[in-house]
Amino acid sequence: MNEFEIIDHYFKNSTPHRSDVKLGIGDDGAIVRPPKNQWLVVATDTLVSGVHFFPHAPAKAIGHKALAVNLSDLAAMGADPAWATMSLTIPNINESWLNEFSEGFSALAKQYHVNLVGGDLTRGPLSITVHVIGFIPKNGILRRDRAQIGDDIFVSGTLGDAGAALQNIHHAPDFLLQRLNYPSPQIALGKNLRKIAHAVIDISDGLIADLGHILRQSKVGATIEIDQLPLSEALKSLSPTLDATELALTAGDDYELCFTVPPQNTTNKILKKFHCTRIGRIEQQSGLRLKKKDKTPYQLKNKTGFQHFI
Amino acid sequence: MNEFEIIDHYFKNSTPHRSDVKLGIGDDGAIVRPPKNQWLVVATDTLVSGVHFFPHAPAKAIGHKALAVNLSDLAAMGADPAWATMSLTIPNINESWLNEFSEGFSALAKQYHVNLVGGDLTRGPLSITVHVIGFIPKNGILRRDRAQIGDDIFVSGTLGDAGAALQNIHHAPDFLLQRLNYPSPQIALGKNLRKIAHAVIDISDGLIADLGHILRQSKVGATIEIDQLPLSEALKSLSPTLDATELALTAGDDYELCFTVPPQNTTNKILKKFHCTRIGRIEQQSGLRLKKKDKTPYQLKNKTGFQHFI
Numbered sequence: 001m002n003e004f005e006i007i008d009h010y011f012k013n014s015t016p017h018r019s020d021v022k023l024g025i026g027d028d029g030a031i032v033r034p035p036k037n038q039w040l041v042v043a044t045d046t047l048v049s050g051v052h053f054f055p056h057a058p059a060k061a062i063g064h065k066a067l068a069v070n071l072s073d074l075a076a077m078g079a080d081p082a083w084a085t086m087s088l089t090i091p092n093i094n095e096s097w098l099n100e101f102s103e104g105f106s107a108l109a110k111q112y113h114v115n116l117v118g119g120d121l122t123r124g125p126l127s128i129t130v131h132v133i134g135f136i137p138k139n140g141i142l143r144r145d146r147a148q149i150g151d152d153i154f155v156s157g158t159l160g161d162a163g164a165a166l167q168n169i170h171h172a173p174d175f176l177l178q179r180l181n182y183p184s185p186q187i188a189l190g191k192n193l194r195k196i197a198h199a200v201i202d203i204s205d206g207l208i209a210d211l212g213h214i215l216r217q218s219k220v221g222a223t224i225e226i227d228q229l230p231l232s233e234a235l236k237s238l239s240p241t242l243d244a245t246e247l248a249l250t251a252g253d254d255y256e257l258c259f260t261v262p263p264q265n266t267t268n269k270i271l272k273k274f275h276c277t278r279i280g281r282i283e284q285q286s287g288l289r290l291k292k293k294d295k296t297p298y299q300l301k302n303k304t305g306f307q308h309f310i
Numbered sequence: 311m312n313e314f315e316i317i318d319h320y321f322k323n324s325t326p327h328r329s330d331v332k333l334g335i336g337d338d339g340a341i342v343r344p345p346k347n348q349w350l351v352v353a354t355d356t357l358v359s360g361v362h363f364f365p366h367a368p369a370k371a372i373g374h375k376a377l378a379v380n381l382s383d384l385a386a387m388g389a390d391p392a393w394a395t396m397s398l399t400i401p402n403i404n405e406s407w408l409n410e411f412s413e414g415f416s417a418l419a420k421q422y423h424v425n426l427v428g429g430d431l432t433r434g435p436l437s438i439t440v441h442v443i444g445f446i447p448k449n450g451i452l453r454r455d456r457a458q459i460g461d462d463i464f465v466s467g468t469l470g471d472a473g474a475a476l477q478n479i480h481h482a483p484d485f486l487l488q489r490l491n492y493p494s495p496q497i498a499l500g501k502n503l504r505k506i507a508h509a510v511i512d513i514s515d516g517l518i519a520d521l522g523h524i525l526r527q528s529k530v531g532a533t534i535e536i537d538q539l540p541l542s543e544a545l546k547s548l549s550p551t552l553d554a555t556e557l558a559l560t561a562g563d564d565y566e567l568c569f570t571v572p573p574q575n576t577t578n579k580i581l582k583k584f585h586c587t588r589i590g591r592i593e594q595q596s597g598l599r600l601k602k603k604d605k606t607p608y609q610l611k612n613k614t615g616f617q618h619f620i
Contacts, residue, residue, distance in 0.1 A: 022349060026527070027454050028386035028512055029353035031446065034344030039332060042427060043339035044441060046397040048434035076338035087356040087397075087439040117352060120439070124358035129397040129430070129439040131354060136341065144337050202338055217336070 030117035043073035049126035061181035063104030071185035079134030140194035145217035151260035163251020340427035353383035359436035371491035373414030381495035389444030450504035455527035461570035473561020534590035
């Protein structure tokens with residue numbers, strides 16, 4: 001198969017066809033019809049073999065995750081996903097790998113009605129860059145830099161699961177491996193937060209690192225009550241072999257949302273419906289404080305959040 | 311510098327700010343306002359070190375080219391460039407490299423009023439994926455699959471220059487190196503072709519390969535008159551050391567446009583203004599024929615066009 005045959009076979013009709021796509025894969029560019037009276041959110045993320053995933057990770061999981069991490073960015077903006085492009089760089093042609101990879105990507109695309117409209121296939125060290133475009137109403141913008149003093153801090157789902165799987169990739173319980181390999185972008189929650197939250201971010205680099213972006217960009221501080229951190233039963237069952245609290249605070253790859261909510265909205269039923277947990281409060285004093293149940297400070301043991309270059 | 315400082319320093323305000331950008335670099339996604347009554351064209355291309363450029367190519371040229379090859383795709387769609395995102399994967403932090411790379415990217419972005427609105431910075435083998443979005447009027451769509459029997463085939467500029475530089479990277483004349491390192495996307499020509507051309511493609515993989523896409527997708531054939539191929543003086547001066555005709559037919563990286571024009575439009579002054587040359591004709595008989603001045607067939611010596619996987 002040459003590159004054009006691969007694109008035709010594995011990608012051209014692998015995702016839902018949307019009626020707002022006027023010309024999809026197969027030309028120099030794709031043509032799409034933007035919605036009236038809405039704005040567009042664009043986001044892009046790259047996964048590099050050996051950096052973002054193990055070289056021998058299941059191809060289906062890589063395909064899923066390449067799209068999921070991007071949809072997670074749209075979720076954090078409260079956007080409705082619409083179109084995607086993918087640049088796939090592979091060292092050689094492995095048809096069974098391509099088949100599984102495409103399956104993982106397509107299944108998630110179907111779930112969120114995302115149309116893959118274009119891309120690029122090149123030879124080189126394995127890496128995948130996906131670019132997504134979604135829609136938001138003009139009055140529904142969610143940003144990182146809008147946290148206000150007195151807001152409560154919430155997170156969705158449970159934290160540290162993916163990090164626990166990473167630390168013990170060969171013997172992790174299935175639930176944790178699933179969390180690492182097949183993260184669920186919080187699209188529905190993101191859209192519901194448009195009218196509830198002040199500031200939103202997705203947790204890709206770890207709670208402390210990502211909440212840190214909210215704090216710095218909003219010019220506020222916060223206290224986290226570490227006993228409130230939502231932990232899965234699977235993660236707790238590995239304690240004390242693994243330090244669940246540390247993982248919940250610092251491990252990346254969970255792709256849950258972290259967001260701040262003004263006091264009048266903290267009883268909104270959406271928060272319960274989407275299994276969101278209050279973990280702390282936005283404060284005037286800059287910096288991030290970690291507090292135990294007995295009000296004494298919690299001392300962080302690890303570095304805070306994944307960074308590509310330090 | 312960590313990844314966020316690099317993004318702030320080298321990329322955040324490196325390109326023109328457009329008023330249709332509501333939120334640029336620094337959040338989970340960027341927010342842009344789509345134009346009314348126009349459609350969007352999206353395109354993406356990846357450059358991998360050692361595949362698309364020499365590892366020691368000037369960083370400024372790499373930055374220029376990463377955007378140029380994408381703008382060239384928009385040119386082939388007749389689109390007006392607007393927004394870009396960039397995923398940059400680098401093995402380590404080299405500030406002078408980043409500075410030059412950013413300069414090359416920014417200079418071209420300024421020229422076409424392109425706003426870099428987001429991206430991703432990761433550690434890994436050097437590669438760059440750029441994604442661009444442009445606008446087209448609803449009635450001005452240019453596609454590959456609309457060539458009609460009797461159309462004349464044109465190309466812009468001169469062919470084979472980048473290929474000649476690649477074959478002789480250390481001793482190529484400056485003009486040819488400039489053509490290889492700093493290709494000019496044919497945006498203005500593309501927009502003018504909306505009302506003149508039937509089918510358009512950009513020449514990235516070589517004339518024969520790229521015209522081949524037009525022929526297959528339009529279900530037609532063609533004859534090229536090889537003596538009509540536009541050759542630069544610099545390329546001709548290297549003959550017979552280099553086979554200029556072969557390069558013009560098969561070498562990639564020129565980023566000129568190849569397009570077909572119905573007979574009634576072949577005298578349009580736009581074609582002369584943009585230095586376009588008639589090189590052949592679309593025919594009913596499928597396949598591509600190469601003909602010499604004396605009407606005898608020209609026999610191709612090399613393989614036809616760059617393919618990543620054969």
